[in-house]
Amino acid sequence: MAPHNKDEASLRESRVIHINRVAKVVKGGRRFSFTALVVIGDGAGRVGLGYGKAKEVPLAIQKGTEEAKRNLFSVPLTGSTVIHPVMGIAGAGRVMLRPAAPGTGVIAGGAARAILEEAGVHDVLCKSQGSANHINVARATIAGLKALRRPDEIARLRGLDAEEFVPAALLEAYRRTEAGAGASSGSGGE
Template identity: 55%
Template sequence: MKQGRQRGKDRPTDGEQSSERELVEKQVFLNRVAKVVKGGRRFSFSALVAVGDKSGSVGLGMGKANEVPEAFRKAVAKAKKNMRKVFIQNGTIPFQVMGHFGAGKVMMKPASRGTGVIAGGAVRAIMEVAGVRDILTKSLGTSNQMNMALATMDGLNQLMDPEEITNRRQAGE
């Protein structure tokens, strides 16, 4: 694999990026997959990892390999590439949102200070690495952790500064 810059893009390599800010990696789930072949079963692993800086940036990545550490490393690399900035206000989200992905839905509500992160497995991991301290969530639809994680990311991508929303609405009138 090549190190450094690719195709003229001015993106830092993994080594340069980690020195800029401290990123927290959290495993959302790890799955053992079996492929049945003539001689028996071949096992491989898939890992879903959330990466964030605990101050509003979060990414999600899936890695697959024949060994767990390699799957985890690939997932972390993909999560760093998929980092998104999330609007967080006083440790919570500014308004209620509903994230969707496949049959999975995640409802997220702002919570008062001291409430904590009220969330299930995949949603909790993403909220913690994003830096959300107080939130109420409810997972609806599927219980598939991959779909719940992607629905959570969809909901977080919907968040904007309320002042920015009012400015957009006034500009449109």
């Protein structure tokens, strides 16, 4: 199937986080089906999470991928890390994301690591607390990424200029990242 637009062409292959066999108990016994937790991203600040369920594994993955494409959103980055520390909460799962120095790498495990890598975050410190369930951790990571605010957005809310309260180096790195993202999206992707 051909991509619908050039944005979809820049997406990487979907990445399966977890596959689970689930059962529905009926009069004649158990009916088994499969669920798939899937993440998709472009490695440059866009990521989406999907959850699919079907009688067969490939169909569950396909449904999860389609939902992930529908749930794509942009993540504000500063260079190769997140802009500021944030806590994402989903159900009993809590995920803390903290910026890291260049060269640190993605210090995260399981679902959080897959999502952060697909989003294009290369340096981040991540701690999962509470529920260890893959779905809760994945949704909490997504909630944390959605809670990130751009410096200009925070400045507008405070009624100040971004230069007044954002460290100069952080603001410069953010603006460089934004300029690079704008140039690469105009050229048609990877």
